[in-house]
Amino acid sequence: MACDGRALAAGAEPGQLVPDAMALCPKLELHASDNEADRKALDRLAVWCGRYTPWVAADPVGAGEEPDGLLLDITGCAHLFGGETKLLSLLCGRLEGFGLTARCAIASTPGAAWACARYGCQVSCIVPPGEEAAALQGLPVAALRLGGEEISGLVRLGLKRVGDLYGKPRAPLAARFGANIARRLDEALGFEPEPISPNLPHVPYRASLAFAEGLTRQAHIEDAIKRIAADLCEVLEQERKGARRLELQLFRVDGEVTRLFAGTSLATHEASHLAGLFREKLGSLGDDFDLGFGIEAITLACLAVDPLSPEQEGFDKTGERRFGLEQFVDRVSNRFGADRVLRLEPRASHIPERGGATVPALRGITPAMLGWKTYMDEHRAAVLGGSLPRPLRLLPAAEPVDVVAEVPEGPPRIFHWRKIAHRVLRAEGPERVSPEWWREGNQRTRDYYRVEDDEGRRFWLYRDGLYHRDNEGPRWFLHGVFE
Amino acid sequence: MDKRALIADLKERIAGGEPGNAGLPGAISLGTGINEALPDGGLRKGALHEIAASAYRDMGAATGFLAALAVCAMKDSSRPVLWCEAWRPPFDMGRLHGPGIAAFGLDPARLLLAAPPGDSDCLWVMEEALRSRAFAFVAGEVDGRSSALSLAATRRLQLAAEETQTPVLLFTGHAKGSASVAVTRWHVAGAESRNILYADEMERLPGCPRWDISLARCRGGQPGRWRVEWNAQERVLSRVSPVKEGETKPAPAKARAAGDDIVFLRQTA
Numbered sequence: 042m043a044c045d046g047r048a049l050a051a052g053a054e055p056g057q058l059v060p061d062a063m064a065l066c067p068k069l070e071l072h073a074s075d076n077e078a079d080r081k082a083l084d085r086l087a088v089w090c091g092r093y094t095p096w097v098a099a100d101p102v103g104a105g106e107e108p109d110g111l112l113l114d115i116t117g118c119a120h121l122f123g124g125e126t127k128l129l130s131l132l133c134g135r136l137e138g139f140g141l142t143a144r145c146a147i148a149s150t151p152g153a154a155w156a157c158a159r160y161g162c163q164v165s166c167i168v169p170p171g172e173e174a175a176a177l178q179g180l181p182v183a184a185l186r187l188g189g190e191e192i193s194g195l196v197r198l199g200l201k202r203v204g205d206l207y208g209k210p211r212a213p214l215a216a217r218f219g220a221n222i223a224r225r226l227d228e229a230l231g232f233e234p235e236p237i238s239p240n241l242p243h244v245p246y247r248a249s250l251a252f253a254e255g256l257t258r259q260a261h262i263e264d265a266i267k268r269i270a271a272d273l274c275e276v277l278e279q280e281r282k283g284a285r286r287l288e289l290q291l292f293r294v295d296g297e298v299t300r301l302f303a304g305t306s307l308a309t310h311e312a313s314h315l316a317g318l319f320r321e322k323l324g325s326l327g328d329d330f331d332l333g334f335g336i337e338a339i340t341l342a343c344l345a346v347d348p349l350s351p352e353q354e355g356f357d358k359t360g361e362r363r364f365g366l367e368q369f370v371d372r373v374s375n376r377f378g379a380d381r382v383l384r385l386e387p388r389a390s391h392i393p394e395r396g397g398a399t400v401p402a403l404r405g406i407t408p409a410m411l412g413w414k415t416y417m418d419e420h421r422a423a424v425l426g427g428s429l430p431r432p433l434r435l436l437p438a439a440e441p442v443d444v445v446a447e448v449p450e451g452p453p454r455i456f457h458w459r460k461i462a463h464r465v466l467r468a469e470g471p472e473r474v475s476p477e478w479w480r481e482g483n484q485r486t487r488d489y490y491r492v493e494d495d496e497g498r499r500f501w502l503y504r505d506g507l508y509h510r511d512n513e514g515p516r517w518f519l520h521g522v523f524e
Numbered sequence: 525m526d527k528r529a530l531i532a533d534l535k536e537r538i539a540g541g542e543p544g545n546a547g548l549p550g551a552i553s554l555g556t557g558i559n560e561a562l563p564d565g566g567l568r569k570g571a572l573h574e575i576a577a578s579a580y581r582d583m584g585a586a587t588g589f590l591a592a593l594a595v596c597a598m599k600d601s602s603r604p605v606l607w608c609e610a611w612r613p614p615f616d617m618g619r620l621h622g623p624g625i626a627a628f629g630l631d632p633a634r635l636l637l638a639a640p641p642g643d644s645d646c647l648w649v650m651e652e653a654l655r656s657r658a659f660a661f662v663a664g665e666v667d668g669r670s671s672a673l674s675l676a677a678t679r680r681l682q683l684a685a686e687e688t689q690t691p692v693l694l695f696t697g698h699a700k701g702s703a704s705v706a707v708t709r710w711h712v713a714g715a716e717s718r719n720i721l722y723a724d725e726m727e728r729l730p731g732c733p734r735w736d737i738s739l740a741r742c743r744g745g746q747p748g749r750w751r752v753e754w755n756a757q758e759r760v761l762s763r764v765s766p767v768k769e770g771e772t773k774p775a776p777a778k779a780r781a782a783g784d785d786i787v788f789l790r791q792t793a
C-alpha cells in the first residue's frame with residue numbers, strides 16, 4: 042500500500058495492510074494500483090526532465106517494488122540554470138505546479154542523492170561534495186538501497202543507521218549478507234563508480250531554446266525552430282557532419298512533451314532545410330497539435346549524423362540546385378510519410394507482380410536500381426516489331442474475365458472485362474510463366490497473351506492453369522493495361 | 525534562290541524529314557506535322573498541359589502518351605521525372621509497373637513516384653516538385669471531376685512551370701476537364717497498331733503502340749487530330765497516316781495499304 046501526505050497524517054503507513062489502515066482511519070479512500078500507468082507517467086516525466094539535462098534515467102531501484110524515482114545527471118548543466126540551488130528550486134517548483142509531491146536531492150553520487158531524497162530532507166536538499174558520509178550518517182540503513190532481508194538482518198544486529206556501518210569490518214558482513222551491502226555503501230559514499238544509463242539514446246548533437254513566456258502561435262514556434270536549427274547546424278558544420286535523423290521536442294507549459302521526428306535522404310547541415318522539414322510536420326499535424334497554454338522550451342537533437350565533406354559551391358548558378366531533389370524528397374516524405382515518395386527497384390522474378398518493388402525514395406538510389414539498365418538492354422532486343430513485352434499499368438490484383446477462344450489452348454477471341462466486350466483482332470502469345478516452386482501456396486502456370494481489340498486498346502491477359510494437368514479447368518484473368 | 529536561302533530550306537527539310545525532330549529548345553517535339561499546329565513548335569516546356577482519355581477504356585493509351593512525353597522530355601536532361609499517383613488510384617487502372625516502364629523506354633531508375641493522400645496534396649507535391657527545379661518532367665494524376673482542380677490551382681502550377689521552365693502534365697482521367705488555365709488539352713484514344721504478320725500463318729500480332737491524339741484546346745494553335753506511333757527502341761514519337769475528320773473508327777485492316785504492315789518471312793530450310 043502506498044499513501045499520500047494526508048493519509049500519513051491520519052496514521053496510515055506505506056506497506057501497511059489495508060484492514061489495519063482502515064481501522065486507523067475509516068475515511069481512507071482506496072484506489073487499486075496501476076503499475077503500468079505509473080511507469081508510463083514516470084517515463085513521460087523523464088522525457089520532460091530532458092530539458093534540464095539530456096542524461097535522465099528512470100531510477101531502476103525504488104523504495105518499494107516498483108521504480109518510483111528519476112535520476113538526473115546534471116554534471117555540466119547546473120550553471121545553465123544559475124547553479125544547483127536555483128536548478129533544484131526551479132525543478133521542485135515546476136513539479137509542484139504539476140500537482141506532484143516530489144522530493145529532490147542533489148549529491149555527488151546517485152546513491153547519496155537517492156538516500157537523501159527518500160530518507161533525508163523534507164522536500165529538497167543539496168549535499169555538498171565530500172560530505173556524503175556526514176549526510177548519510179543518521180539515515181536508516183534502508184537508505185542504502187538494500188533488499189528487505191538485508192535491512193532486517195542489519196537491524197537485528199543493531200546496525201540501524203548508515204553511520205553504524207562506517208568503519209565496520211567488511212568480511213563478516215559479506216559472509217553473512219553477501220557483497221551487496223558493502224557495494225551499496227561504497228557507491229553512496231563515492232568509493233565505487235555508479236554510472237547512470239539514460240533512457241534516451243546518446244544524442245551527439247543537440248540545441249535547445251527556452252522562452253520566458255510560452256509561445257502560443259504556430260508562426261512563432263516556426264521562427265524558434267529556425268533559430269534553433271541554425272544553432273545546431275553551426276555545430277554540425279564545424280564538425281563537418283550532416284544530420285540524417287532529427288528529433289524535435291516541444292515542451293508545453295503544462296508538462297506535456299510533443300516529439301516529432303524527421304529524416305533526410307542526404308546528410309545536410311542546412312538550417313533552413315531542417316526547419317522546413319519540421320514546418321511540414323507541424324503542418325501535417327494540423328488540428329491534432331494542441332499548443333495548450335504555450336510552448337516554453339524547444340529541443341532539437343540529431344539522432345544520427347553522417348560525415349559530410351565540404352562541397353564547393355558551383356561558380357555558376359546551377360550549384361545552388363544541387364540538392365533540389367533531396368530536399369524535395371525530404372519535404373514530401375516528412376509530410377506524408379516515407380512510403381509516399383517511392384522509387385522502383387527491379388526484382389529477379391518472372392512472376393509479373395513480383396518483378397518490381399517500390400522502395401522509399403529517402404534511401405536514394407540503391408545498387409539494385411542499376412539492374413534496370415540490364416533489364417532495359419535485354420528487353421530492347423526482345424521487342425519484336427515494336428510491341429512491348431510488359432504493360433505500363435499492372436492491376437493490383439488480376440481480374441477474372443470471361444473469354445471465348447477458338448481453340449482451347451489458343452488466344453482469346455472475345456473477352457468481357459468490366460462489363461464490356463472486347464473483340465480481339467491481334468494477339469501474341471503464349472508467354473508461359475511457371476510458378477516459383479520454392480514458394481508456398483498453390484500457384485499455377487500462367488500463359489500470358491498480349492491482345493489488341495478492334496478499337497485499338499491493348500491488354501495483357503493470362504490463362505491460369507493448364508488443360509491437361511489441373512483438375513479444374515483453366516480460368517482467364519486480365520492482369521495489365523498496355524499503353 | 526540564293527545560296528543562303530537554299531541552305532536554310534534544305535536544313536528545314538532535313539530537320540522536318542527526321543522523325544521526332546528536335547523542335548525548338550523550349551518545347552518537346554511531338555513529331556513533324558503536329559509541331560506545326562502548336563505555337564511553340566512542340567509542347568511548350570514551361571507550361572501546364574492536360575491529358576485526358578477519350579473514354580474510360582482509353583486510360584492505358586493516355587498513360588502511354590503521357591509516358592512518351594516524359595521520355596521525350598528526359599532526352600535532353602539528366603534530371604529525373606516525377607509521377608504523382610493518388611494513393612488510391614482514382615481511375616482503378618492499376619499502378620505503374622516497373623518492367624513495363626522499362627520496356628516502354630523510360631528508365632525506372634530516373635523515375636520517382638509520389639503517392640500523396642489526396643488530390644489537393646497531389647497538386648501541392650507537383651508544385652513543390654516544379655519549384656525544386658530537380659525534375660525534367662512532372663506528371664500528376666488528378667481526377668478531372670475533383671474539386672481540388674480549380675482555376676486557381678491550375679494557375680499556380682502554370683506559374684511554377686513558367687518560372688522553372690519545367691513541363692507539367694495533368695492526367696485528368698476520362699472525365700470532361702473542368703476550368704483550367706492549361707496551355708494545351710489533349711484527348712487520347714487507343715488506335716489499331718501496325719500489323720505484324722507471319723507470312724505462312726497470317727497470324728496478326730500487335731505492333732508498336734499507336735494512339736489517336738486530338739488537340740482539344742490550344743491557345744494560338746490549331747486544333748487537330750493525329751495518329752501517332754511510339755517507337756520504344758528509338759524512343760521517338762512519330763506521326764503516321766492522318767486520321768480524317770469525322771472518321772470515328774479506323775479503316776479496316778484489309779483496306780489499308782500493304783506498305784503499312786510488317787511481314788516476317790519464316791525461313792525454311
